[in-house]
Amino acid sequence: MMDKKTQKIGVICSIVQIILSIICLIYNAINQENIIIWVLFLCSGILLLSSNISRNNKKEDE
Structure with a gap:
């Protein structure tokens, strides 16, 4: 499990x-x-951010 700091x-x-x-x-x-x-790098950053945010939201719902 990841903690809040991670x-x-x-x-x-x-x-x-x-x-x-x-x-x-x-x-x-x-x-x-x-x-x-750099376009690919930007897109990967956006995907990482959205997956991190959705993962954080799922953890808060539990």
């Missing part, structure tokens, strides 16, 4: 990943470099 760390890490992905995506778009890897 759940919060998972959510914070996902949010940091999303923020860094957006920054890198903007930087690479300005420099007209390959941005597909």
Whole structure:
């Protein structure tokens, strides 16, 4: 079982990943470099965040 601290760390890490992905995506778009890897990184961060939030909600319902 994960405790509250571990759940919060998972959510914070996902949010940091999303923020860094957006920054890198903007930087690479300005420099007209390959941005597909940052789009994938951003999508994975969003999926991780949503799964962490839904997992946290399920634990609170129990």
